[in-house]
Amino acid sequence: MEFDLIERIRRHTDVARDDVALGIGDDAAVVAVPAGRELAIAVDTLVEGVHFPKGTAAADIGWKALAVNLSDLAAMGATPAWALLALTLPAAEEPFIDGLARGFAELATPYRLALIGGDTTRGPLTITVTVHGFTTPGQALLRSGARVGDAVMVTGTLGDAAAGLRCLAEADPAPYAALVERLNRPTPRVAAGQALRGIATACVDVSDGLVADLGHICTRSGVGAEIDPALLPRSSAMLTHFHDADAIDFALAGGDDYELCFTVPADKASEVAADLARVGCGATRIGRIVEGAGVRVLDGAGGARVPRRAGWNHFA
């Protein structure tokens, strides 16, 4: 049964790859990893009502389910190759499935990502994607390499997705389309991650919120971080629709941005910003790695402030 639906989705992403010996249609896919490469593997689940609001368009769900996973590969500096899609849905509604497939394919196709397997089951709407990408041994971007004195940087702009979620509650969300788009169609920073290989000392994607995710780098690297909220990159849509205090809270703790937060030796920050401007997202220096533990958000008066939200925790 699963093949009918998963094969239907695969047809939208019809990518021929030499490294896929056997695709959808048997008990398992069979693939070959190119000589000299290692495999980065990640899995993420989206649940309706938790990770996207009920009523989200099927194509947006399909896009986002893949995007959050490609973002994990981006944070490793890996090159996307294959995905498997496990889809639990209340009913086999063809328009919904085709919409989901269309959104998934829109994002998959530019990366020549092949859908090699999947499963469909009946139940509450839940989408789990497993992605595989290639890395060169020893070159994956880890969370554990940040050093005292490194610059802390982020790609793109922060807080837009959280602001977009807030705007969905407005009677007319149309004026906020740019923010809602960032919520529904996040852009995984794959090219940026690849550009950071051999340069960044640590990297993470911003899925739970900047403070929470930079905190992961601090924990794994055994360091602390200070960030200056005045430096946080905010989009023009954010600046148009929100006061500065709200914009900073969204940027610090909003989550769902899928930008990369990374560290580089301080003397490389300008060069990296220029490199990432060339791949389209740019990068902004927002702070530095210090001795200690945890993330301090400076208040501009020599002290620290506590972000209003501690980051996204499904079980909090």
Added chain:
Amino acid sequence: MEFDLIERIRRHTDVARDDVALGIGDDAAVVAVPAGRELAIAVDTLVEGVHFPKGTAAADIGWKALAVNLSDLAAMGATPAWALLALTLPAAEEPFIDGLARGFAELATPYRLALIGGDTTRGPLTITVTVHGFTTPGQALLRSGARVGDAVMVTGTLGDAAAGLRCLAEADPAPYAALVERLNRPTPRVAAGQALRGIATACVDVSDGLVADLGHICTRSGVGAEIDPALLPRSSAMLTHFHDADAIDFALAGGDDYELCFTVPADKASEVAADLARVGCGATRIGRIVEGAGVRVLDGAGGARVPRRAGWNHFA
């Protein structure tokens, strides 16, 4: 957040493997496929109330979530290596998670299977496991190689899981423990699948029911199959508790058995049965591959009977 729970589960399955360069704790795992091997990858989801009854013990859920996936690797003749676990659950209840981890680990440990990644989310209880195993190029067991004249065989016994599900409705299911155990703790036929490499012409695992799954071999191989219900292997527990007609219906269409159904050249059937007896499950010849399409169940009088259930289809 996911690391706390997934790491907690991983500790139950603490397997050191040279091919895992980076396990749980970063944005993705990094692994290396040994030279000369290909990778078989499968994903399967279990949903509470669909794939296991509400009230199933956490340890049984953990076991089964891995078992149904290892069964897919078994059907390819692959050697299990790594798994990722995506767990959606209504609340972060430690006893439940520890139970689930214990069941998962009981099955994973003998295979030295490493849990390399995962995700935990809040929502209705759903478990998706992605498994990876090694195969030798060109030697994976496919569904597509059955030839006219081949013998059709199955490992173990059929129908027990479906009978066990029926028994759960009894006021006192204790006398049926052996059948319920087959429902809750299926044994993936990993060693059997490996023993069939280079011998079986086609192979599938029996998850949806014999007729449905053998039908997949027929479709992919462009052949038909005839099976003789009198030959279907039934367990002593089944024969003790059920009339022959019910036992045959369970065996034909029950699903959830996770035995292997495979085809071999007819003159190899006895040798294969002896080989699989040595790996503990045995194998029984139940029919043959014929010209045509689809699965015919013979009625013992020169005609064919229609199974009472067409097999498991979540969306039927």
